[in-house]
Amino acid sequence: MVRFKSRYLLCELCVSDQSSLQLLDDRAVFTGVRGAVCRAHGDYGAALCSVSFAVKYLNADTGVVFLRCRKSHYRILWSALPFITHLENRGQKVPCAFNCLYVGGTIRTCQKFLIRYNIQQLHRMLPHCHNEAERLEVRRAVLNCSLKSLEKEEEEDE
Template identity: 30%
Template sequence: MVRFKNRYLCFEIDYETHNRPTGTARVSLTIPELASIVREHVRENFGDYGLGSILGAFTVKYFSSFTNVGIIRVARDHYHMIWSALTFINYIKGTRCMVRVIHLSGTIKKSQLAAIKHDRSMIHRLTALAAKDPGSGISISKVQVEKMLRDSENSIKSLEP
């Protein structure tokens, strides 16, 4: 029996906050839309060969539109194509952005832990922003923060390999 070897890329989308009073940009993005964007960038940069290479194991396993953190699974031999394509994404739905790979792993468990850690830091950063600047338009109570942390962790842990 042959075992398929995959890599999991945990990434973050950082939207440009220029001219936004709250300091955070919100773009509604679904998993199928994100997968389509990544596939299109692979096609642009690596052609049909690159697209055909990644399609066997390529899957967007998780994406949170609140913290803009996601996990992508791809075959081990072709993870560098996905990483490159993510790096070349400059606009999503007309909003300027930058995509950073936070963690690369051979198991989904380690990627889940990296995503949970990053989600926690993002949620704490948002609450600090809300506490520091009451006029920012972000009002988050301690109960809401705890609920967001729990929901984030539960949704990431519920991923199947």
């Protein structure tokens, strides 16, 4: 059995104000990206990209987005992403920028990368803790959360 090959773009939404990420949802990202492809590559590019294009995952807290696209045309989608300056949801504009972190063939590889990336972020941010109490707080929070429930959801998704 031959499957349709896809590419998953793991992107990070850069915003100046973290709380504005809460305003976004899947649909806002979907229409925003589709509009950008349309502006950058015209009707033809938009048509190529719209085959199996989907926003697979959006984390409103960290601003991580998974975009799916067919393998043959993912570069068209990717080259349109830098031109996004803001996303719109229910009439509210959220100025933001897409930063592509990883391009993978399956969600699984993207997830592996994301875990590694997040650990890296934690190491980057830990030195910013002002005192020992804060550091302990972070450690407790990390130990408290478990991936078990999340993994179950991911498996269902796949």
